Amino acid sequence: DAKTTQPPSMDCAEGRAANLPCNHSTISGNEYVYWYRQIHSQGPQYIIHGLKNNETNEMASLIITEDRKSSTLILPHATLRDTAVYYCIVRAVRGSGNTGKLIFGQGTTLQVKP
């Protein structure tokens, strides 16, 4: 699975959009971009994933650049409850020898402030 790079921390004002970047310059054509978050000491929570098209769900939007080397997770109206560590993960689907293991790097700690 391709390696990802994220800033270690970010701040965002409550009610404003939070834009979390992720660099995955070595991504392969069959690899998806997944975003999870972990609120302090809770189980990681799936947010969204995509291959090459932009995606949106009730939690967030995912913008993937045309060359697929980077992406941005957007929380449109951040709340205090969105304070968490956000993980960008790149992995292939149905790859041979795929254990299903998710490789969680250091992620980005997002602090939403009042």
Add this chain to the structure above:
Amino acid sequence: DADVTQTPRNRITKTGKRIMLECSQTKGHDRMYWYRQDPGLGLQLIYYSFDVKDINKGEISDGYSVSRQAQAKFSLSLESAIPNQTALYFCATSEQGRETQYFGPGTRLLVL
């Protein structure tokens, strides 16, 4: 009700004791996983199971064993607990053919 539950949520035990952590899911997923997380670090895979008869070691399986009693239940055992197994343990599930994993709330284990 939560789709993935873990019991106990917190446990304190002594070195050398045998303990079992349990995970149950109502999602109907085939695949289940056990991870551990040390403070400030990412998750490490201990064991995973693609179905009741398919159990595999992850990257840090030494000192642990598992049992897949049914599709919905996956237990993790520490045969002889040691202090460096103090960590947060998560169970997760996924559906065959889909990569999204759904995590339980975690078990906080302290080995004295």
